[in-house]
Each structure stands twice: as structure tokens, then as C-alpha cells.
Amino acid sequence: MAAGWAPPRLEDFILTEKLGSGSYATVYKAYRKRNAREVVAIKCVSKKSLNKAAVENLLTEIEILKTVHHPHILELKDFQWDQDYIFLITEYCAGGDLSRFIRTRRILPERIVQVFLQQLASALKFLHEKNISHLDLKPQNILLSRLDRPHLKLADFGFAQHMSSEDAPQALRGSPLYMAPEMVCSKHYDARVDLWSVGVILYEALFGKAPFASKSFSELEEKILSHKTIELPTRPRLSPECRDLLQQLLQRDPDKRISFIEFFAHLFVDLEHMPSAETLEKATRLVVEAVEKDSAGEHSAALTLYCKALEYFIPALHYESDAKRKEAMRSKVCQYISRAEELKVLVSSSNKTLLMQGISGRELLKEMAQDKPRLFSALEVASAAVAKDEEGCACDALDLYQQSLGELLLMLSAESPGRRRELLHAEIQTLMGRAEFLKEQMKTSQWKSESLGQEVLSESVRNSCSLQ
Numbered sequence: 001m002a003a004g005w006a007p008p009r010l011e012d013f014i015l016t017e018k019l020g021s022g023s024y025a026t027v028y029k030a031y032r033k034r035n036a037r038e039v040v041a042i043k044c045v046s047k048k049s050l051n052k053a054a055v056e057n058l059l060t061e062i063e064i065l066k067t068v069h070h071p072h073i074l075e076l077k078d079f080q081w082d083q084d085y086i087f088l089i090t091e092y093c094a095g096g097d098l099s100r101f102i103r104t105r106r107i108l109p110e111r112i113v114q115v116f117l118q119q120l121a122s123a124l125k126f127l128h129e130k131n132i133s134h135l136d137l138k139p140q141n142i143l144l145s146r147l148d149r150p151h152l153k154l155a156d157f158g159f160a161q162h163m164s165s166e167d168a169p170q171a172l173r174g175s176p177l178y179m180a181p182e183m184v185c186s187k188h189y190d191a192r193v194d195l196w197s198v199g200v201i202l203y204e205a206l207f208g209k210a211p212f213a214s215k216s217f218s219e220l221e222e223k224i225l226s227h228k229t230i231e232l233p234t235r236p237r238l239s240p241e242c243r244d245l246l247q248q249l250l251q252r253d254p255d256k257r258i259s260f261i262e263f264f265a266h267l268f269v270d271l272e273h274m275p276s277a278e279t280l281e282k283a284t285r286l287v288v289e290a291v292e293k294d295s296a297g298e299h300s301a302a303l304t305l306y307c308k309a310l311e312y313f314i315p316a317l318h319y320e321s322d323a324k325r326k327e328a329m330r331s332k333v334c335q336y337i338s339r340a341e342e343l344k345v346l347v348s349s350s351n352k353t354l355l356m357q358g359i360s361g362r363e364l365l366k367e368m369a370q371d372k373p374r375l376f377s378a379l380e381v382a383s384a385a386v387a388k389d390e391e392g393c394a395c396d397a398l399d400l401y402q403q404s405l406g407e408l409l410l411m412l413s414a415e416s417p418g419r420r421r422e423l424l425h426a427e428i429q430t431l432m433g434r435a436e437f438l439k440e441q442m443k444t445s446q447w448k449s450e451s452l453g454q455e456v457l458s459e460s461v462r463n464s465c466s467l468q
């Protein structure tokens, strides 16, 4: 644009350094004259440079930013105009854009990427509920509130549209590196192109370059038009959830791509446990219930609730910025972990007793199942599950528990009343209780290694928390 080297003048503001420029605007850092502590960013669009399409983009941007208010969407504070310029006055993001953030660090660790992704996903969920598609998602349009503990802010809604999944806009929009293949190839696309772009951004953050990064336009074109599946580099090593999400986002065929609903619920996105103002409240509610169950002697239920509460406490700890409050919360969290560990020992020993009682019941049942080979073999699988469980092979045990339970439940529904039915019923109860317990345990250990491990737990506590 033709903003020149000197910033334009705007009555109530002092415009200072240039923050960046795009295809039709230059953005400056500015201070409000009456309140010098209020720093803003002012996007200056020269009227001379505005053709019909640019006017449309600008009006869309103003209209959308005026109506959406979300912690991870850039806030439009005001807009003004004079003879030469139109000014969009927005919140200032001292951390610059995500593109620069990635470039200066080469690649980002998965844990940081996950935090950013959660924030981006929460903004997209908010927009999705309003039927708004961004259509130009790229790292340059994702700003960071500041460099230390940055909050991501989605910006540049110039191409955004109110759009349902049936709409088929025809115009080609966005940047080819981040553009979904259907947008380039068939020009028939819908809101799902945003999911592709999220995949590209994720890929770039983790591997340091976009999947279609090319030296020439023809190379880029070839890569976009190809039907090859996007291969993920083997290094750096990523968690299976992260790889799975990448693969599901980077599906060339939009019908095979992950849907918005699946994306928001994906294990790697885990919006439910995203650090937010409500996380502490949810954690506290669960811990109150846990304490109640605990004092009523319901150990197993209390353990489950403590674990659920801790899943919220970890993000709540991340969210808390006040050092004193964070410290107080940290010490509470340690207490809850200790109690959860005590409960684990209690529940585990009572489970073992039940299991031992179960063995004799199961043997008797097997005797009574000589005429029913299907029941007999399901009981054999149950015995194998218990054996694996005792060896400490939680995953195998859980698999076998589930297999045997599927069969035994079928058998139970067909079993006529009598001693065998009673025994079968009791056996199913025991196995179900054990399978549930194992599931909880596996969740807990995953949660610990993922977040609490880094945030609060000492090595010794972590070890004592791990699967029995």
C-alpha cells in the first residue's frame, strides 16, 4: 500500500513504529493522546489503494470484528476515517505474529504448540457457532499478545465469511501455502478449508516449514495438485494424538478430513481442559464432591473424583498469573495428589481381595460351564485378564477384560435363573469394577506424565503415582 514512510496522522493518537504491512494496509503501534498508557495497533488503509474487492474485504473485517468478542480474537476498539485513510484501531499484540515466533525458534515444542492450538481452536469454535469462516488462516494472521506467556489472537478477517457448509463461494482467497487443495483445484469449497489451514499451521510450528513449502511456484502448484498423502517427518518425535490430529487435518479430500465437531473434541485439542477462567471453578466443584465421598468412606468414587479434579487443576495452575495464588493452588494440588495416592492403595488392596474371591467363583463357574463352551472360553479370557492385571500389564489386561465382559454380558442375558446365573452376575460385577479401576489408573498416569509431571510433581511422587 502507499502509506509512505511517515505514519499517517490521526487526531486522538500518536502513531509510532510500523508493525507490519499486508496486501492493502500498513499497521502501526500507537498511543492514545489522552491516555499514553493505552497502547493500540492501528491498521491504516489508504483509500487510494482501495479497489472494489479491497473495500469489500475491509467492510467484512469491520463488520465481523465489531460483532465478535472473544479472548482469542483480536479486539477491534474503534474505527475512523479521514480524507485519505480508513483506520482500524485494535488491541496491540506485543508478541508479533506467529510466523515470526516460529521462524526465530525454528520449531516449537509439542507442548507449546498444543497450548496455542487450544487457543486457536477455542476461537474457531466460537466463530463456527456463528457460522463464520476465516478463510485465510496462516501464521501471519495469528498474533501473540506478548512474548512471555503469550496469548494467541486471531486477526485479519478481511476474507472471512458468514458461511454454512452448503455454501460454495467461487472466489479464490487466501495464501496458497495454507490454502486447502479443493480451494485451489475445484474452487468449490466450504468452511472445512479452515481445518486444512489449521493442519498446515500445526505442521509448520512442529516441523519448521509448511508441508507444501517450495522453491518455485510451479513446485508449489505440483505439490498442491498431487494426490499424494501428506507424509509427516519422523523427527521430532510427536505424541500419537498429535500425529493423528495432523493426519486427520491434512486430508486432501474434505469429506475424509476431520469435521469441526471431531476437531474440537480431539484428544490433542482437548478444549474441555483448556486453561480458562472457568477451569478452577470446575476443579473446585469436583474436589468438593471428592472430599464428600472420601469422608463417606466411598474410596473408589472419591479417587475417581480427585483424578477428574486434578485434570482441571493442572490447566488452572497454568492459567493463574498471580504468583501468590499460584503457589497456594500448587500446595493444595500436592495435598490432593497425596490423598489420591493413599486412596489408590486402599482401592487397589480391596480390589485385590475381590479379585481373589472372584477366582474361586470363576473356577466354580467354569465347572458349571462344561456344557457351554462359549461361556467357558469367555471365563478363560477373564482368567487371562486377571493374570495380566496381576503382572501389571494394564493395557493387555484392560483389553482382555473388555473382551470377556462383552461375551459374558451376552451369556448373562440368555442365562435362565439359578445358581449359575447368580455366579455369572457376581463375576461380571467383579470384572467390571476391575476394568473401570484400570481405566481410571491409565488416565491418571497419562495426565501425570503430560502435565503435572512438569508442573508440580517431584520424580518420587510421580513414581509412586504410576500404575500399580
Ligand SMILES: Nc1ncnc2c1ncn2[C@@H]1O[C@H](COP(=O)(O)OP(=O)(O)OP(=O)(O)O)[C@@H](O)[C@H]1O
Pocket (backbone or CB within 6 Å): 019, 020, 021, 022, 023, 024, 025, 026, 027, 041, 043, 074, 090, 091, 092, 093, 094, 096, 097, 140, 141, 143, 155, 156, 158
Ligand atoms: N494488532 C496488532 N498488533 C501487532 N502487530 C500487528 C497487529 N495487527 C497487525 N500486525 C502486524 O502487521 C502485519 C500485517 O497486518 P494485517 O495482516 O492485518 O494486514 P493485511 O493487509 O490485512 O494483510 P493481508 O495481506 O494478510 O491481507 C501482521 O502480519 C502483523 O505482523
